[in-house]
Ligand SMILES: Nc1ncnc2c1ncn2[C@@H]1O[C@H](COP(=O)(O)OP(=O)(O)O)[C@@H](O)[C@H]1O
């Protein structure tokens with residue numbers, strides 16, 4: 001996790017000082033207009049008084065601004081600390097859940113394979129006219145395949161993450177994720193719109209892991225908007241490249257947005273609740289982040305932010 005050193009700004013303090021000086025000048029001028037004379041041994045010392053007022057009020061303004069700034073800084077630091085604590089607690093939870101998931105998955109994998117091959121064998125021995133029997137065997141096989149898929153996801157989730165970040169073309173990763181998602185998108189009759197800018201700068205990332213995360217997002221989008229539209233976009237910023245996956249499904253209620261990244265949180269009857277937990281884990285492991293917002297078409301929009309290769313290189317050199 002990157003720890004950001006809070007940079008103390010004194011902007012408010014200087015504004016405070018400027019306001020103090022201004023008030024002093026205005027006060028002295030108004031007093032002059034009202035007929036007040038500032039004289040010392042017969043000489044007009046209005047400017048001396050104005051400077052004195054300016055100095056004291058300016059200093060008061062500076063100190064006041066500085067105190068407000070310090071208070072704000074403390075509040076921001078406390079907030080960052082609370083967020084960091086939450087992250088640590090969550091990654092510990094993920095680690096324990098991961099171990100548990102791996103243990104269960106290992107136990108389940110072999111019996112599943114046995115059941116599948118038995119069902120397969122059964123179909124071969126059934127008479128050709130036993131329609132009911134064949135249908136039942138096909139159900140068994142399809143459901144076993146689905147369960148195996150869940151088991152594989154669990155194992156992928158539990159495996160310790162190895163990130164091999166290097167300079168990669170994000171366009172290449174997007175094209176690969178789209179090719180892998182093509183079947184799911186077609187099954188859900190989803191129209192795909194690719195709005196990604198071309199000639200994007202390289203990002204520093206592990207291409208396989210980013211592809212996996214994008215695939216999860218595309219699958220979720222297709223599941224949320226069957227028969228609808230899913231669009232993928234990509235733009236470059238000064239330090240990052242942002243990839244967005246949007247859909248025109250029902251969207252995600254604001255109250256649910258914090259929960260959807262929790263492992264095993266799902267609202268789908270056949271969901272595992274691991275897609276977004278894994279996606280977030282792998283993107284953050286590469287120094288990126290993943291965010292959710294309202295999509296332009298009323299559905300959900302997920303944004304994956306990855307560091308640009310050049311920015312990452314500058315940071316490495318500075319370290
Ligand atoms: N594009 C989306 N539109 C609406 N809801 C979504 C979308 N993506 C994710 N969600 C919500 O987040 C939950 C968690 O997603 P995920 O972690 O991928 O698990 P799963 O897909 O197995 O349910 C989903 O069950 C769904 O409620």
Ligand SMILES: [Mg+2]
Nearest residue numbers: 216220275276
């Ligand atoms: Mg999912």
